Amino acid sequence: MQYSNTTTKDGLIQDCEFWTNLADAGISSNATLLAKFNGRINSWYHKVVTMILESQDEWDYDDSNHTDFPILTTNLVASQQDYAIPVSEKVFKVKRVEVTYDGTNWYKAEPMDINERGLATDTTSIAGAFSTSQPKYDIQYESIFLYPIPSSDVTAGLKIWWTREVDEFVVGDTIQEPGIDEPFHRMLSIGASYDWLIVNKPENTTLITRLEGLLADYEARLKRHYGSKQKDRQYTLKSAYVNYE
Secondary structure, three states: OOOOOOOOOOOHHHHHHHHHOOOOOOOOOOHHHHHHHHHHHHHHHHHHHHHHHHHOOOOOOOOOOOOOOOEEEEEEOOOOOEEEOOHHHOEEEEEEEEEOOOOOOOEEEEEOOHHHOOOOOOHHHHHHHOEOOEOEEEEEOOEEEEEOOOOOOEEEEEEEEEEEOOOOOOOOOOOOOOOOOHHHOHHHHHHHHHHHHHHHOOOOHHHHHHHHHHHHHHHHHHHHHHOOOOOOOOOOOOOOOOOOO
16 A cells, blocks of 8 residues: 555545545645644554564564665674664664674674673673673663674674664655555554544544544454464474473
8 A cells, every 4th residue: 555646546645535534635735734644654653563563473574665684794893892783773672693703603692781790891801701602792872782892803793683663654755655564554544544533523433433443453453463474383382391300
């Protein structure tokens, strides 16, 4: 479902015009209203994606409008412990970190928190307490801190997988579609229309209640859908093994 299509009348903006009864081109030809609805659509875009992330299975979500994978490879720098997470990536979560200290052997870095360490964190203490074959990392202040600290430069020695925000719509968009599965595109336009109605037409309780019901139904189906996209793994419940020796 395209952001706006004034010819076929089946874009997100045109759907908002339908639900709000703002008439044909009532939003698309009004710069102020278009900007307001763009903001509401983006707000629902973020809300829907948090629902997806809350319910997804092993099929990891990423906005299909992004032109690359949410994986960063960066250089290690001798004696540098911290590596900034680019603000431009708008990172939600860090999924995995791998590091090579020699440019050949890669190891998965395990997460830790600085408060888990009772000893000093000066360079000498860190070098003596952490191994390059069992690295750890701590996320602080929008940066990843490595343990141990690299002792030499390594090209592309740090690899990070993450979950990032959506590629938001801008007012000038037309053909761009939401980067979620198509059956749920209308959650954005219905959500934006709902927001507008409760502020500008609060007396229209019948329509507002109708939209609330539609959004609740969409949310339930969205979570079921994204919670079972990976169908190639079979899950079996069994008792956990406990060794009492």
